Amino acid sequence: MSLKPNALLVVTVLFCGIAIVGGTLFLSEGDANSIAIEPAPTLEPHQDIYPLSTEKINALVNVTRESSAQERDSQPVQVIPLLLPSSLLGSTLPLTLDVNESGELIINKKIQHLFDFYLSAMGEESLDIIVTRIKHSLTSQLVDPALTQSVDILTGYLQYLNEVSAIKQQFEQDIDPENIGEYALENVIQVREMVLDARASYLDSNVIDAFFGQADEYEDYMLSLAMINKNNELDTAEKQSAKAELDAAAPAWLLAQQRNANQLNTYRDQYKTLQEQGASQTELQDFTQQSFSPEVADRLATLDEKRQQWQVKLDEYREQLAVITARATYNNNDNDSDSEQQQLEITQLRKVYFTPQEIKRVSALDGITTTAL
Known part of the structure; x- marks a missing residue:
C-alpha cells in the first residue's frame, strides 16, 4: 500500500505553528493565509493519552516535594537512562540557569530552552522520564529559593503545553477532514487567543514575557499585516498608509x-x-x-554548501523511496501485513541516509508531499 495523505496535516501544521511553545507565526505579506512554521516541542502520546489531567501533571513534577516521607518511600524510583535519547545525542546541552545575589532564579529564556531541550524527545521517551531528566538538571545546579521557583515554572509550563494539546484536539474534531480548504485568518486568531489564555492561566506574567515576549511581538505584527492585506475595503494607497503606521509602532x-x-x-x-x-x-x-561583509559571506558560503549536501542526500533518498512506494502500488497490496512491511522498509531507508534529527524533518516533509498529491 502506498503512502496515504493525511487530510488533517495542514490543520495540524498550522496549529502547531501558532500554538506550540517557542514557535513563531509567519504570514507572508502577499497572502494573508500563508503560513510557515518552526517546529517546537509539545506533549504527544507515548504511553499516556493526552491531554493529561491537571492532577497527573502536578503529580509528575511535585511528588517528591508534596508527598510525605512514607509516601515517597512507597513509590517506585524513576531511573534515568544513562544515555540521552538518540535525537539529543551530540546536541549542545542547555546553558546554566542564572541566579541573583539573593539566590532567586533570574527569569529568562534559558529556562524555557532547558525545558524544551528535553521535551523535544517526546515520543522517544515517556513524559515521566523527561520530567525526571529536567528535575535532575534543575537540582544539580540550583538550591532554594531558585530551585522551588524553577519547579513551579516547570509545573505551569507543562500544564500550559497540556492545555495546548487539548485545544489542538478540539479544533481537529471540529474540522471536516474531507473539506478543509484554506484555513481562515479568523480561525488562526481564535486559536491564538485560546493559547494566550492558556498561558495566563498557568504562567506568571514575567515568565510569559521572558518565554514568549519577542515571539508575541512578531506574531502581533504579522497578524496585523495579514489583516491589512486581507481588508478589501482598503485601496492600495490606504493599505500602504496602514502598513506605514504599523511599521512606525513596531x-x-x-x-x-x-x-x-x-x-x-x-x-x-x-x-x-x-x-x-x-x-x-x-x-x-x-x-x-x-x-555582504566577509563574515556574513563566509557563513552564507558554508550554509550553501550544507544545503547542497543535504539536497544530494535527499534526492538519493527520494529515488529509493519511489522504488518502495511504486512497488506497493504495482502489486496493489492493501492488506495490513504489506503495509507494515512497506513502513518498515521506509524506516530502514531513512536510517541509512539520515541522523535521528534529520529523520524527524524528512518524516514531516514526506507527510507534506503525500498530502499535496
Missing part, C-alpha cells in the same frame, strides 16, 4: 529583522538568476562577497 528589532530578511531574499533571487544564466562558481562567490 519594535526596532523587528524592523531590522525584516530589512535583513528582505536583503537576503533579494540576494537569493539575484544569485538564482546568475545560476540560471550560467555563472561560474567563482562569479557566484564574487557576487556573495560583494553583497
